[in-house]
């Protein structure tokens with residue numbers, strides 16, 4: 193009998209003392225919210241007026257046009273998580289300020305940060321999208337409705353995970369004891385453990401970057417990618433293949449499965465923003481997972497998990513995946 197997520201978490205709590213009951217129950221609620229999002233996405237254009245596909249007609253705090261599913265997923269996450277008693281507060285890519293837990297519900301010790309629907313540009317074309325989440329402790333005496341309570345470096349995370357809504361629905365999770373992958377058994381309606389102790393190979397022949405930004409890249413990244421493209425005739429002495437799904441969850445899951453390097457570096461177009469991807473609910477949770485699987489995660493100049501956040505929606509350059517490649521491109525930044 194395959195182990196379910198519940199059993200896996202109970203063993204992490206009881207046998208290894210890695211997590212407490214509250215964190216276990218919080219992760220179970222997050223998993224349930226991901227199941228509801230998978231069901232919502234599965235409806236697609238059914239139901240008239242494009243169903244759940246298309247624009248919501250509103251912008252998020254990032255100034256990006258929201259998709260209907262961005263809004264639906266955000267609401268699913270808030271409603272599922274606010275009454276359980278495990279949380280002091282929540283923060284989302286889709287909301288400017290932290291979400292306060294209503295007074296009618298018990299307050300917990302944890303803070304939940306999430307990107308309810310990652311890869312929004314792929315929703316309407318039926319390409320894999322996902323959800324990314326990170327869990328921190330609420331500092332003693334901190335006001336969880338203020339973003340300052342959340343501004344903790346990634347090393348403070350107690351759990352992180354992502355769901356991929358693709359041909360199958362997967363949940364990849366770490367509580368600081370390696371990385372496990374669960375597959376949603378649609379008949380049983382539960383996440384079943386299908387892979388434990390995921391390891392990212394230190395070397396790879398596969399890279400992921402949005403090549404259309406090449407002319408905007410900084411010299412270290414341009415040099416690194418040009419050497420990859422030069423293949424076995426070039427200084428690397430081997431050929432490299434490229435992939436870019438434009439859903440971070442899908443690109444990172446490929447790397448968790450067979451290795452690779454994912455890069456969304458700083459470039460001239462996004463220099464004033466500090467990067468494209470958000471530190472608190474994209475870069476930090478993915479970096480925690482990648483490092484727990486033996487990979488590395490850097491801004492090019494600093495280990496991502498050591499970056500001190502200066503805002504809830506802070507953006508950073510992201511270079512993560514197979515250790516030796518991340519270290520090589522970081523060395524080109526001269527740090």
Ligand SMILES: O=P(O)(O)OC[C@H]1O[C@](O)(COP(=O)(O)O)[C@@H](O)[C@@H]1O
Pocket residue numbers: 285307309310311312313402438439440441456
């Ligand atoms: O459109 P681009 O430049 O290829 O960027 C794709 C990147 O942007 C993202 O879609 C940003 O995430 P959101 O969809 O959550 O805003 C990542 O998932 C992906 O890696």
